[in-house]
Each structure stands twice: as structure tokens, then as C-alpha cells.
Amino acid sequence: MTESATRPTGARAPWRPEEFIARLRAQGTRYHDQHPFHRRMDAGDLTPDELRRWVANRFYYQKCIPLKDAAILSNCPEVAVRREWVRRIIDHDGATDGTGGIESWLRLGEALGVSRGELLSEQRVVPAVRYAVDAYVNFARQRPWIEAVASSLTELFGPAAIRVRLEALERHYAWIDPAGLEYFRTRLVKAPRDAQYALHLTLWRCRTHEQQEAAVAALRFKTEMLWAQLDAIDRGDTQPPGPDG
Template sequence: MNAALPPAVAKELPWPADEFEARLRARESGYHIHHAFNRRLNSGALAPFQVRGWVANRFYYQQAIPMKDAAVMSNCDDRETRRRWALRLLDHDGHDDFEGANAGGIEVWTQLGLAVGLTREDLWSQRHVQPGVRFAVDAYVNFARRSCWQEGVISSLTEMFAPKIHADRLAGWPSHYPWIDASGLAYFRNRIPLAQRDVEHGLEVAHSWCDTRTRQDRALAILQFKLDVLWTMLDAVERAYPDDLAEELRP
């Protein structure tokens, strides 16, 4: 039907829902699963100090996620959305007695840090966090604070691509890095079903809010921004922990 319209008019019409979602999912090509550092990490090519450096820097992102989610909630005037979104804070900060399965993602990531040979102080002091990582993560949190809640939700849609990266780690790390206590890999296992749940909600919001081509284009730009945040983090880590520093630098 759109083919019969003048090109200028057709260009302004929103894409059908399936095409819009396909365009969102096509951005996977820019996901940090394809970054050279991640490919080396998941293929077993990194030295222990490099794995520790990645875990310590990624922790800065992990502890910022509930702050980002709280910022999204603070801008949201829809109670039902807040009720669903609040689960994300609890996923990371923990809930109830904060023990075992209730500990939350930040604590589970801390267990990963311990499993690779870091201490709680290494993680929580942030002394190993690289400036590029700090800048990228802070930019993401500030985006959520300044943007409307729908845009904040859309920025989380990199979760569409997360199950694969977690599954790769679960499949490869036990053999590639036998020195890592397997109990430390629980974060990756836990996040796969949670990411799938979060994507379902995020796509609902994206399809509802992006009812014009302008908003659809904006959603693609927001998703690209978040992909750039994740990619920039790995750029910074890769520069900080090169192979030739293996005997000089230890987190």
C-alpha cells in the first residue's frame, strides 16, 4: 500500500511493527560481543590479570544499573510501568533477606570478582576503574536522568543481545579458565532468563511509544548510543590491560 504513495510521504510513515523490531535487532552487529577484547575473553586468550581487569571495570557498570533504573522510574508517571520496572532494581540491589538467591546481581558479580582473585575492596573502591569506563557509564546514567522514561526504557534494549554473550561465557570459561571457581559464573546464568523478561517489556514500550517514523528513528539512535557505551567500555579496558603488561600490572 505504501508503494502507491509519493516517496516523500512514504518515507515519513512509521515502519510496521515487525520491520521496526527487525531494525532494532539488526543493531546486534554493533554489540560488544563482537569487540576484539570480548572475543579474546570468551575464547580463553586472556591472562588472569586481564580477566580481573575486565571484572573490576565491569563492576562499575553493574553497580550503576540500579541507579539508571531508578532514574527511569523517577521520570515515569505510569504506575503499572513503575511496578514492572521496580523488579529491575531488586534484580541488582537484592531483596527480602538479601541472601542467596535474594542477594541481587551486584552481590553476585562481587562473587565473580572473588572467584577471579579480586577482593571486595578491589571492586567497591573503584580503584581499578579506567577513566573511559567511568565516563561511558556515567553518560548512560545521565542519559536516563535527563530523558523521558520511554527513551530510558528503550536504551535498555541491548538486553536483546545479552543472552548469547552470557551463554558463551558459561560454555567456554570452565575449560578456558579452570582457575576461576565455577560458582563465580552464577551472574551469567542468572541473567539469561531475566534479560528475556526485560526485553519483552522493553519492546512493548518501544512499539507503543514509537508510533511515528521520527520516534522510531530516535529509538534506533538511542539503541546505538547504548551500544557505543558498552563498546567504549571495552576499548578502555583493552588499552589498560595489554598483553605486554602481563608481568607488570596486577589488579
């Protein structure tokens, strides 16, 4: 029996793999390296206070990445996928104290003049950043696991942006201790590995046109979440003081 004979009447044919990949990669034009804030960072135009605001707010996203990945694991019924995906949590949380991506970001904060206590307290996290990141974690908890996997495909665009960012930080912001930039050097190795596995899963599991469109929409949602973060960081949004101060 042919594929067209088994497809429900009125159902749209799925994209060919190369077209599906192209539509996913097309979301890179929306990636946050195109945001005016990141463009100013890459040009060397940010002030130390702006960089500190960025590193403090971005830390909230970094610390929530393992929660997002744990949500994917909790929704995924496949042992082989869970065995592979759990590595992401270890990469960020570290296998032991003093290791992992979160620890590296704390050291980045220290290199920029923001203490780890200040980062861990979340006292500089603006409401819109918290809202955007929490929405992403909830997306991973509530949507089918493969859609959450597809949302992680921003890692397809990350390495190129990280290379530019790392070079810009080293060139334009000489006051930053180079040792504090290790987070970005590590992601240059791990992000391509993670992206290829996530892309394989997305292509393998999203076989219908509806599933493919949902995957593209999930990736678009992730790019919008990252953009919204930078909008808030760029504005320097603050929350009005409560009754206690």
C-alpha cells in the first residue's frame, strides 16, 4: 500500500527531510545573536554595568536549563533517549561540586565583577526574564517531549554566535579575566554534539506534517523566549519595591 493511500484524506504530506531541516535552520534568522543588545556586545559597546546586568539575568536561564531537561526526561518513555539526554543535566549541574556549566557561569560572573552570592540570590533577575524562562521550563513540562527536544535546536545556531561573542569579549573587554570565559569554550565543543542528537531525534520522531510544524513552532518559541530575555535585559527592567522596601 502506498504512503498516499494510508494518509488520511485531507492530510498534508510531510516535508522531505531536507526541507524539514531547512525550515528548522531558517529559525536561525530569529536567534538572539541578532538582537541589538548582542550586536552592541559584539561591537564592544556595552558598559561594565550592562555586561553585569546581562550575566546576572542570564544566570537564571542557565540554572533552569537542567530543570527543562529533567522535564523532557520525565515525559520521555524511551530508555535509550533518556540515557543520552541525561548527559545534558550532568553537563550543566556537574558530576561533582565545582564542575559543570552552572559553575562555569558563576565563574564568568565573578570575572565580570558579580559575586556568586549575588548571582545565586537572583536579586538582579528582572521580572520579564524570570517570566520568559519559567515559560520555557513549563513548555518542556507540558508539551510532548519531542517538541521540547525540537525547542533545544537553538544549539544549531549557538556555536557560530559563541565564537563571535568569545572573540568580542577577549578583544573589547580586556578587563575581564580570560579564565572566566571557559563556559563559552566548553559550549563550542558540547553544543554541536547536543544539536546533532536533538536534530536526529526530531527528524526521526516528527514524521507527519503536523508533527513537523509543531517542531518548527517549538523552535520558534525558543528563539522568541531568548529574544524576550534580551529585550528585558536591554531595558534594564526593574520591579517596583514592595511594602517592605
